[in-house]
Amino acid sequence: MAGARLKDVAEHAGVSIKTVSNVVRGNVRVAEHTRQRVLNAVEELDYRPNASARHLRTGRSGVIALAVPELVQPYFAELAAAVIEAARAHDVSVLIEDTGGDPAAELRVACGLSDPLVDGVLLSPQRLDQATLARRDRRVPLVLLGERDYEVPADHVLIDNVRAAHDATAHLLARGRRRVAAIGFQSDPHFTTSQQRARGYLEALEEAGTAHDPRLTPLVPAFTRTDGQAAMRALLALPEPPDAVFCFSDLLASGAVRAVYDAGRTVPGDVAVIGFDDIEETHFSVPSLSTVAPDKRQLARLAVDALLARTAGDPEAPHTTLHAAHRLVVRESTA
Template sequence: MRVSLKDVAERAGVSIKTVSNVVNNYQHITPALRSRVQHAIDELGYRPNPTARHLRKGRTGIIGLALPELADPYYAELAGAVVDAAAEHDYTVLLDLTGGRRRQEAQVGQGFRARVTDGVILSPVELRPEDLRNRDDDAPLVLLAERRDDLPYDAVAIDNVAAARTAVRHLTGLGRRRVAFLGGHTDDAGHPAHLRLRGWREVLATQGFDAPDSLIVPTHGSGRSDGAAAMTRLLDAGEPPDAVLAYNDLIAIGAMRVLSERGVRVPEDTAVMGFDDMAEGRFGPVTLTTIAPDKRAIARLAIESILTRLENPDRAAQPPRRGQLRPEYRLMERESTLGKGRAPAGRNEPARE
């Protein structure tokens, strides 16, 4: 039979409330009393019931996580980080896949699972600010994106402009002059691709290098095949770059495949780098230089935002928003820019801005 708080209280000779205070790490308990209760807990093998604890607070103990897909390793790794961060607070994560479609993202943002989840973490692709206007659901919402139009929701994202500047400075610091940019929705001002392109432009302009539109190849998708197609178009144009900054690692890997097929050496002829630091890039034939977002920090900040808002006694009137939350990122220097003789596996350089 499951050991209850009452069983522990009887063994320790204290009240059920005292046991509850010890289990919930209430500060105002004397060391001697805490030790006595803990001894009874260990002796009986008591395990707290997080579901019951959540129910007593009028909660479900579930946080929703809505991602575009799991085929992209970045989102798979991020999902694992969110699950781990939620588990530290005895929360379960309910995963939802939106396919990156605006309608599904808007439904999630409006709280169509409001009776199931205590809060939602949403990674949007096509969502627009107006989709969240007049939101009826008072469950906390956190966006894994840039905060836009002063929406009253916390947003968690690395500084994409600064990260792109770090990446381009790395390439130009190696003597590269024709740096191409591949991939993403560069026409959407809030999309990470647009922000990374902005950082690309800023560095090249500051350093006096040309940044013609011919070196920019947007893509509809963000997979390996999109990177391969973009690199093919760039090479077919007849003016090959000596460096490529890809929107993400998958696009970079697709681009490197085409470069190999065309007899272009990486990095001797063309240096390549991406974003996300996925495992495939760390273990390919040519390891990939990349910008590595701190996925653990992204997950932790998102979960902490939801829990902070849940603890607010008046959930209808949201507490003062913390706005844009900025996890760190790192520049991972590897063979695709440095060459095999200069890039030891796993080399890790801090980002500088």
């Protein structure tokens, strides 16, 4: 049936229009046999939900956008899954955008130009500067994710990166390690995540009365396994190599562990290693990786709830900064 409507599907399946709507939107509270009957009708009639019509009727499409720098990065993939789960609880769909960290792409998403029907945007910016973001068209509600320091009219959800990095470094010092290196320092001022984790690392050293040795904090271009491996190789080549390393991401830590083993040394025997993000592979690596675990589900819930509250309420209401929890997960790499 060309141009089948919700009403047509309901009549074909012998159910109410509300039931069809619940099934199409993924509402799990529909009985399985009813859901299957509706899905069969949807397929037979070749029904396609009309988001434009819904937008005109209600003022909202039931779709939000999530934009991240690199979806291929495990942390962002896991965060996206958590956002989809949180949105599903509100019968909302999520459009995923990969900006590649390009400031023009980030601004385009922030202005709602990637899809004119989205009700709002969750954005994890990497290079978008504050001045440019402040000039954006504010008709589309925006919630920022991540550690960038912005003073703009938008809600912001993040974890305390400084405290989290401090906790990871303090954990290594408490294990009796004395030459604690850090992999993740960057010179680019846009990478606030690196700056904040560096600050937490340095604060923990100072608190323990340990002097900072700049040779133990090599710069890296990005948070990848390859960069972690290269930085660890350089550290092991020092006359006095480190006995512990705090890596600003689990991918950096994975590369660092590989370099330690390539050098004929052991983790944690010769070098204790801790990462950041608690991505899934940390549970299964050998040794399993100690890490800082941001509460991704809480972060996602806070972000989705803040965005939906903004779309349903006063767009000019005071904006807030919300903090998700983090915890230290101790595994074999520092045991």
